[in-house]
Amino acid sequence: MKIGILGSGALGSAIGGVLTEAGSEVYLIRRSTEHVNVMNSKGLMLKEGTHERIVRVRAETDCTNIGHVDLVIVLVKSYHTKEAIENARPMIGEHTMVMSLQNGLGNEEIIGEVVGWQRVLVGRTYVGGVMLESCQVIVGAKGKHTYIGEQDGQITHRVNRVAEVFNRAGLSTTVSSNIMGIMWDKLLINVATGALCGITRLPYGGLYNVPEVKDCALAAVAEGIAVAKACGVVLSIKLPEEAWFRAAEGLPDNFKPSMLQSIENGMRTEIDFINGSVVRWGAKRNVPTPVNKVLVACVKGIEYEMGLGTP
Known part of the structure; x- marks a missing residue:
């Protein structure tokens, strides 16, 4: 081929x-x-x-x-x-x-x-x-x-x-x-840790040791699950905890997801296509997504501070 x-x-x-x-x-x-x-x-x-x-x-x-x-x-x-x-x-x-x-x-x-x-x-x-x-x-x-x-x-x-x-x-x-279900499963895993690592600058070893971070991650994933269901998507992930633990499965404590790597390298992130997707599709289906809105706002603020945003 x-x-x-x-x-x-x-x-x-x-x-x-x-x-x-x-x-x-x-x-x-x-x-x-x-x-x-x-x-x-x-x-x-x-x-x-x-x-x-x-x-x-x-x-x-x-x-x-x-x-x-x-x-x-x-x-x-x-x-x-x-x-x-x-x-x-x-x-x-x-x-x-x-x-x-x-x-x-x-x-x-x-x-x-x-x-x-x-x-x-x-x-x-x-x-x-x-x-x-x-x-x-x-x-x-x-x-x-x-x-x-x-x-x-x-x-x-x-x-x-x-x-x-x-x-x-x-x-x-x-x-x-059911490729759409698989896409949303992967999205939920990214939602669980990507933005939070980028905002806190913590690799997985630190991220998974802060209870308040876990609570925020679970809330963000729960919103994503609700949006997916409203869109008629069939998920394999049923509970937010599944996405949280699957995100770190088999990875070392020093692992950094792409969101954090982008920020450390002074590059624009893919926040609009990850947490931003939950917000965007939530708005289309009238599903509230306040946690993901805050995470998007925080990452956008970091991008702006690095000179990557628009006034």
Whole structure:
């Protein structure tokens, strides 16, 4: 399968590397010329536990010379989705599928508006990636699952084909008829800890030791569950405590979610697509979301203080 990955940071490089290794024709797309040159000249070093290997990858700064692909995987930050998918038009042919593996809710709508809803697949992954250097990535795929599906829940040949390619690469992947429920499950896990880590600056070891933080997290997740139910979404997470504990499952005390990493690096966060999604969908269904509104406001205030907000 010919695949273009928009956003070859840690996760995009990890997924792209193992897909390349398994025989797919993968193009890793990233703006940084330096990063792209290093990957093309030295290859990509994948590290899984004590196992290390170099994978020869194809990296590009844009999509102009790649040609049409079978699948576009979107892994840019959510606030860059529209720009990224518009710039990806040269890769999109008559039968090209486009699949988001991003955090939060709302990316699929943006993608569908640009390239057409008929192209859009929905995915959520628990695979992890850590970028050590520009061409060295820790792959966290063992025991981590990926779920993909059609927006309407149908099990189609094309989504099965994508799952087959992922599974062949060792990315344990299941086609789901309830992908919207899985999306909301993952959203609730992000709601539980992301904004609170960003606001308090606490990694998980500290976050999980403050009872008041836990109470706030459970209240935010409870709002998310209420909104999902009002939207007719079938969740596997039934109680807020489940999202709270699943968020930290198997992770070390020094783990920092992406919200905290973005703030520490002086970057804009994805708050609008995580807690902001709960607020947005709550307003559509007349479900109150006061805790998530406060969390969004706090993160927005931090972004403004860093010079990333608007007056």
